[in-house]
Amino acid sequence: MKFELRLTAPPLSARVSRETVASTLAKLVASGSATSKAELGRATGLSRTTVDAGVQTLIDIGALRVGGIKVVPGRGRPAETLELDPEFGIVLVADCGSTHASLAVFDLGQRMIDRVDIDIRLDAGPERVLPDLGGRFSDMLERLGRPDTPRSLVMGLPGPVDHWGGAVVRPPIMPGWDGYPVVDRMRELLGGPVMLENDVNLRALGEARAAPLTRGPLLYVKVGTGIGVGIVGADGTLIRGADGAAGDVGHVRASLAAKTPCTCGSIGCLEAVASVRAVGLALGFDGSDQIGLTRSVMALIEQQDPPALRIVKEAAEQIGEVVVSLIHFVNPERVLVGGSLSMASDHLLAIIRSIVYSRALPLATRNLTMARPVYGRRSGLAGGLVMGLESELEPEALARRPVRKALPPRPRYYAR
Ligand SMILES: [Zn+2]
Numbered sequence: 001m002k003f004e005l006r007l008t009a010p011p012l013s014a015r016v017s018r019e020t021v022a023s024t025l026a027k028l029v030a031s032g033s034a035t036s037k038a039e040l041g042r043a044t045g046l047s048r049t050t051v052d053a054g055v056q057t058l059i060d061i062g063a064l065r066v067g068g069i070k071v072v073p074g075r076g077r078p079a080e081t082l083e084l085d086p087e088f089g090i091v092l093v094a095d096c097g098s099t100h101a102s103l104a105v106f107d108l109g110q111r112m113i114d115r116v117d118i119d120i121r122l123d124a125g126p127e128r129v130l131p132d133l134g135g136r137f138s139d140m141l142e143r144l145g146r147p148d149t150p151r152s153l154v155m156g157l158p159g160p161v162d163h164w165g166g167a168v169v170r171p172p173i174m175p176g177w178d179g180y181p182v183v184d185r186m187r188e189l190l191g192g193p194v195m196l197e198n199d200v201n202l203r204a205l206g207e208a209r210a211a212p213l214t215r216g217p218l219l220y221v222k223v224g225t226g227i228g229v230g231i232v233g234a235d236g237t238l239i240r241g242a243d244g245a246a247g248d249v250g251h252v253r254a255s256l257a258a259k260t261p262c263t264c265g266s267i268g269c270l271e272a273v274a275s276v277r278a279v280g281l282a283l284g285f286d287g288s289d290q291i292g293l294t295r296s297v298m299a300l301i302e303q304q305d306p307p308a309l310r311i312v313k314e315a316a317e318q319i320g321e322v323v324v325s326l327i328h329f330v331n332p333e334r335v336l337v338g339g340s341l342s343m344a345s346d347h348l349l350a351i352i353r354s355i356v357y358s359r360a361l362p363l364a365t366r367n368l369t370m371a372r373p374v375y376g377r378r379s380g381l382a383g384g385l386v387m388g389l390e391s392e393l394e395p396e397a398l399a400r401r402p403v404r405k406a407l408p409p410r411p412r413y414y415a416r
Pocket residue numbers: 250251262263264265266269271272
């Protein structure tokens with residue numbers, strides 16, 4: 001599977017450093033939006049000599065290589081096309097839910113070169129879960145014959161994540177994880193830079209970068225075991241807020257009348273009345289067996305069981321009201337509704353959409369698209385890939401890479 005995701009880079013001026021120029025050129029090549037020196041010149045507005053020097057820097061450290069020759073009819077000389085050298089690095093992504101995880105290995109050309117989907121139990125605690133994930137990644141790298149390739153790891157977890165501190169903060173459904181140094185532990189296990197992100201933020205980022213970067217803000221609403229929203233601004237960057245809690249709407253009060261106790265200790269939270277867990281409990285399933293409860297709910301929805309559909313409809317109405325508020329705050333251009341409940345039920349998105357269009361102001365919905373995520377269950381992996389690629393190609397990361405041993409000079413032939 002090959003992704004086609006866009007990377008962001010700051011605008012260039014004549015005063016930026018050599019590494020910044022190289023970083024921007026590498027990101028343009030990695031995005032597929034400019035793949036020859038001429039295209040890079042047009043995309044950045046940089047002079048031919050600056051582009052030449054930047055490309056040479058990237059070739060010298062092994063980041064770029066010549067991929068082939070592109071013949072442009074009627075446009076003079078054929079141009080060399082550039083691509084990221086797959087040997088330069090790999091990006092590992094662990095997209096973890098509370099009961100399952102997708103682990104993927106990507107090369108820098110955005111190709112997924114290996115993936116496993118596994119059952120996990122986050123409630124078993126980080127000392128059980130993290131070494132298991134580390135071991136599985138090591139096995140995958142061994143299998144690919146690339147145990148020593150430089151790598152970075154991006155990890156998504158379904159809880160309030162302090163992205164900068166590298167830890168989860170008081171997660172309601174993950175005992176033992178509060179403040180645990182996830183990033184430090186994974187770096188110990190796998191080496192290389194490690195980034196931790198909230199799972200919904202990763203999905204939002206992946207979906208936002210599947211489209212041209214000029215489109216407006218995007219909201220990704222996840223309705224699964226928990227409920228959360230990821231927000232990406234019009235410039236394509238994640239809006240995390242001051243501490244990483246932006247979009248954490250699962251624990252806002254759904255309605256003043258709601259009295260259902262929530263896993264966070266409060267009552268009437270959106271998550272307590274409208275998540276998969278809430279639907280399962282309302283249908284009488286055992287709340288202590290999360291995996292069994294989720295499977296039972298999905299099976300009933302698939303069979304179009306009338307009581308299950310009625311409860312999903314009520315859940316969708318509660319979520320719809322919160323989405324209307326979010327739309328008035330952010331005025332997004334796209335709202336995507338994902339998560340296991342959305343994937344299982346066609347009704348969920350339809351009901352949320354009908355509430356949004358009947359309740360939100362016309363100006364806020366004039367250009368609004370509401371849809372399912374284009375990458376489906378793989379949005380989180382896509383977001384992890386974006387984050388990992390951008391980190392590998394940051395100016396500081398490129399500056400740390402050694403220049404490869406120069407190749408012996410080619411013999412020169414002079415025209416007589
Ligand atoms: Zn709550």
